[in-house]
Amino acid sequence: MRQNRILWLLDRLEHEPRADAVIDTLRKGVRALPLGRGRDLLHGRWLGHPVHPLLVQVPIGSWLSAAVLDLSPGRSRESRLLIGVGLGAAAPAAVSGWVDWAELHPRQQRVGLVHALSNTAAVGLYAASLACRAKGREGAGRTYGFLGLTAVGLGGMLGGHLAYRQASGANHAEEVPNVVSAGWHRIGTVDEFPAGEPVRRSVDDVPVLVVRETGGEIHALAERCSHLAGPLSEGTVADGCVRCPWHGSVFRLSDGWNVRGPATAPQPSFETRITGGHVEVRLRHQNGGKASGNGRKPAGRGDTTGTGAAHGHGDHG
Numbered sequence: 001m002r003q004n005r006i007l008w009l010l011d012r013l014e015h016e017p018r019a020d021a022v023i024d025t026l027r028k029g030v031r032a033l034p035l036g037r038g039r040d041l042l043h044g045r046w047l048g049h050p051v052h053p054l055l056v057q058v059p060i061g062s063w064l065s066a067a068v069l070d071l072s073p074g075r076s077r078e079s080r081l082l083i084g085v086g087l088g089a090a091a092p093a094a095v096s097g098w099v100d101w102a103e104l105h106p107r108q109q110r111v112g113l114v115h116a117l118s119n120t121a122a123v124g125l126y127a128a129s130l131a132c133r134a135k136g137r138e139g140a141g142r143t144y145g146f147l148g149l150t151a152v153g154l155g156g157m158l159g160g161h162l163a164y165r166q167a168s169g170a171n172h173a174e175e176v177p178n179v180v181s182a183g184w185h186r187i188g189t190v191d192e193f194p195a196g197e198p199v200r201r202s203v204d205d206v207p208v209l210v211v212r213e214t215g216g217e218i219h220a221l222a223e224r225c226s227h228l229a230g231p232l233s234e235g236t237v238a239d240g241c242v243r244c245p246w247h248g249s250v251f252r253l254s255d256g257w258n259v260r261g262p263a264t265a266p267q268p269s270f271e272t273r274i275t276g277g278h279v280e281v282r283l284r285h286q287n288g289g290k291a292s293g294n295g296r297k298p299a300g301r302g303d304t305t306g307t308g309a310a311h312g313h314g315d316h317g
Contacts, residue, residue, distance in 0.1 A: 010161055013114060014107040023109050030102035042099040043261040050169040050264060052100055055093035056159075060152060062086035063126060067149050070142045076133060083130050083145065090123050100169065103247045103262040105228060108166045111158055118155035122148045171265040173226040177283060180204050184273070184280040193218065193279065198242060200233035203281060208270065209233050209242065210279070211253055219253035220270035220281045227263035255284070 035042065044051030066082035069075040094116070101112045125148035133141035162168040180203055187201040193212040200223055201208045207223035209232045221242070223232050230246030237243075241259060243250050249263035256267035270281040 040261040052096040058089035059086035115158035122151035172229040176268040218272040222268040226265040
């Protein structure tokens with residue numbers, strides 16, 4: 001069977017480097033915007049997943065509804081209203097999209113740039129449609145509207161490729177609870193984890209970040225960043241958190257909570273204990289959602305001490 005022509009073109013687009021200089025300039029410009037805490041708001045950290053797909057529903061829905069009305073006579077006033085709503089809603093949707101785009105891999109950014117250009121063309125066409133309708137040129141207005149809807153459809157197809165083929169915005173740590181087997185896993189002796197330094201270990205072929213604090217408490221998180229699978233073991237540890245070296249997401253070591261984006265999902269975290277000088281970890285809440293005793297010594301395990309055991313999640317709401 002021959003390859004699908006559309007998929008072939010998209011594959012070519014992913015590997016086409018000629019726009020990389022433009023992409024680099026745009027990326028730096030978006031990252032330099034003085035958004036402050038608004039950047040995490042636009043990423044959707046508060047929502048638990050990217051907010052951009054939610055925001056685009058308003059312009060797409062408005063414009064699609066306007067197209068349906070354009071097929072019926074005498075509904076031009078309603079079509080103008082819907083087109084205006086779509087144009088107004090396009091700005092925040094675009095801003096959130098650009099903020100997400102600036103934190104992607106190069107291949108994703110190449111597709112994302114064409115996605116943005118297609119949507120920009122749609123905005124221009126709908127603006128022209130609204131202008132024509134305001135001048136009484138309803139036929140031209142409808143034509144521009146249908147052309148705009150075509151551009152929106154192309155942009156949507158590219159957005160779907162970004163989300164589902166290239167996993168842009170997906171939680172890259174979601175599979176960890178489904179892969180790690182139940183129970184405690186020995187990952188090394190205490191001496192193998194220097195205080196304050198991130199160390200990479202593996203449990204059931206799942207990379208795990210382990211950090212021992214100067215006071216002796218040991219924390220363990222899934223090592224691949226939930227944003228784009230960056231190596232947290234190569235990141236910076238400070239103030240009880242680890243910072244991803246790729247895009248700067250910050251996670252709390254005690255429970256994996258994402259305290260700063262672009263990551264919108266927390267890291268799966270592990271309970272830890274020391275048994276006979278060896279560090280053991282267990283995926284948090286695997287024991288029926290119950291804590292392991294807040295570090296108290298289990299009965300009959302004379303040399304077992306718990307460190308980094310269950311921490312509260314009350315501030316996650």
